[in-house]
Amino acid sequence: METFIKKLCSRYKVSEADVQSLLDCMEEVHFKKRELIVREGTKNSNLYFIRNGIWRAYYHKDGEETTIWFASDGEAAFSVWGYVDNAYSLVNIQAMCDSVAYCISRAALNQLFSSSIGLANLGLRLMDHQFLQQENWLINPGSPRAKERYLNLIKETPELLQYVPLKHIASYLWITPQSLSRIRAEIVANNVVMTD
Template sequence: MKGHLAEVTYPKGHLLIRADHIEPNLYFIKKGIARAFAYQGGEEVTFWFGREGDPVISMKSYIENQKGYESIELLEESVLYELKAVTLQKLFVEDLHLANWGRRFAEQELIKTEERLISRQFRSASERYQQLLRENPDLVQRVQLGHIASFLGITRGSLSRIRAEIR
C-alpha cells in the first residue's frame, strides 16, 4: 500500500474535505490535527477530531459514492498521506490481509461513533469534558475552546464554567 500513498502538506485552516462534494481521496494524518463539522441552523457543529495516526475520510463519499455532509478543516499545518479511494478498494480485492485491516478499521470507527453517541445521550457536559481530558488531554492544548465546546454540545460560557469548577 505504501507505494500508493502520496505525502501532502496543507496549511492551518485548509478545508481538506468539503460538504456537498464527493471526496475521491482518503487521508492519514502524519502530523497535525483536524476537525469535522457540519452546519446546523447556520452554526458550525464540530463532531470529530483527528490527529496523528488517524484516518480522515468522508464515509458517505467512500461507501456510497455520494456527496458527504461534513467538512473537514485542518487546525494546524498538517502533513498527510493521501490515498485514492478507488485504489484502496482495488487493494482490498487483491489482498486479504489488507481487506481484513479495512474491516477492523470500520469496526473500530463504529465503536468510536457509538461511544460518542452514548456519551452525548447519557453523560452531563461536565462528565463529557472530563472524559475528553482523560482520553485526549492534548486536544485542549491544540484546539480552540470554541471547537471543543461545540464538540461537547455546549456553549463557550458553559465550557468556561466547567473548566473553572474543575480547577
C-alpha cells in the same frame, strides 16, 4: 515515521508490513491551518492517515458549526459519504493546524484490499472505529456527561487544547462554550484542592 507506523499498527491492529504496503501506495499531502480537506456538498472518496496534525469534522446547522469528531496523529480520516458511496459529503473536514497526511483514493484502496487479507481487515477496522466514534458522539451528548467526556477527550488527545478553539470542543460535547468554561474552572478548582 516509525512512531507514526507504530500508532497505526496499535490503533487498527494491523502488521507493520501491511502498513508499509499501504503507505507505499499513498501520496503525502500537506494542509495549512484552517484549510478544508473535504468541503460539505462536494465528493471526496479519499482515505487519509494523519501523520502530524489535528483535524475536525463539522456540519452547519442553524448557522452554527457542530463538531462531530477530531482526529490526530496516527488516525484515519475521511468523509463517510464519499468513502462508502462516492456521494456528496454532509460534513466539512478541516485541518486545525499545519498537517501532513497520507492519502489514497477509494479505488486504489479497493485494489489493495483485494490483494491482502491484512489490509482488507484494516478496512473493516476503519469502519468499526468510525461507527464507534459516531455512536459515542450520539449517545453521550450534553451534561452531566460533558465533564466526563471532556476529561476523556483531553486524556486521549491532550494536544487538542493547543490547536482547537474551545468553541469547537464545546460543540463536540454538545454544550455551550460557557458551560465548557464552567467545567474547566471546576476541574482547575478541584485539582488545586486535591494538591493542597
